[in-house]
Amino acid sequence: MKITFTFILIIFTQILFAQRKLTPQWQSDTTLRSPESVWVDSKNKVLYVSNTVAFEPNTTAFISKLGMDGEFIKKDWVTGLNAVLGIGIHKNRLYAAEAFSKSIAVIDVDKASIIKRIPIDGAELLNDITVDAKGIVYVSDTRHGKIYRIENEIPTLYAENLKGANGLLAVGKDLYVLSDGALVKIDQDKKNTVISKGMEGGLDGVVQIKPNEFIVSGWQGLIYHVKSDGSNTVLLDTRDKKISAADIGYDNSSGILYVPTVRTNTVQAYKLD
Incomplete structure (x- = not known):
């Protein structure tokens, strides 16, 4: 059978842009209290x-600690927090x-205790957090459309004029932010590039599944x-x-x-294919 370049290109395109799907795996019980953010520690399961x-x-x-199967390790792992989000x-x-x-x-993870607080002067509604490979923390201020950068426990304004800024993701030297129905990339020179737009539903969280491929x-x-x-497509x-x-x-x-x-007090797990 003669295989043409066009045929190969079609197959490659189909693989590259294949439709993803989510298959339900499990759901935690409903004793969580408005769960807002999940952080995955793959190394320690x-x-x-x-x-x-x-x-x-x-x-x-408070913050809960669960196994990768959704079973509680400790429901009230760290307490004494105030309306915690990201x-x-x-x-x-x-x-x-x-x-x-x-x-x-x-919070000291080993001791499960709050060791200090870093105030963000001028912030109105701190929301999502991401931490880069160097330990630099970024946090969004949704009401003011701003992002703060925290290095050596010193916060500085990093970006602004990002309407409804919420979900953050640090990847290498780039920072991705969800703003006004769009996924925006901010590079190391603070240049903004819209990666994808036209999404609805109060954009909240973003993860990278492959280079230049995301779930929002x-x-x-x-x-x-x-x-x-x-x-973008709805999964x-x-x-x-x-x-x-x-x-x-x-x-x-x-x-x-x-x-x-959040509203139904669970964490749901899905296999992404």
Whole structure:
């Protein structure tokens, strides 16, 4: 059989832009309290889940520790937090965004205790967190459309004019942010490039599954696949069931996507194919 270049190109294109799918694996029990963010520790086979409890000032929130099967290791792993949203880990430090107290709680992972807080002066609603390979922390201020950079525990304004800035992801020298229905890349020179746009559902979390390929969650209950060409498709829509999709986590080694549902108090796991 004669194989033409055009035929090879068609097959390659089909593989490159193949439709992804999500297959349900498990769901945790419903004793979480408005779970907002999942951080995946693949090395230690642990999930850390922020429990906002109530989205209002002076709320006593906590972080839970789960196994990769959704079973609790310790529900109230760290307590005494205030309306905690995004979380991120570097080495043995977990950083947690306290929405209304306008600070980042720094937690010693080994001791499961808060060791200090880093205030962000001028912030209004701290939301998502990402930490790069050097341990530099980035946090979004959703109400002001800003991103702060924290190095050596000193916060500075990194980017602004990003409407509704929420989900963050540090990849190499680039920072990805969800803003106004779009996935935007901010490079090391602080140049903004729109990677994908036109998404709805209150964009919340973003993870990278392959170079230039992402999964994005929309708070109301949408999961998007952002392809390498910038196009996006909906993989999951649970809005009619009133099941939210907040700040997702992803395990590259197993291909499992973890979705905190906020309103229904669970974490749901899906196999991404």
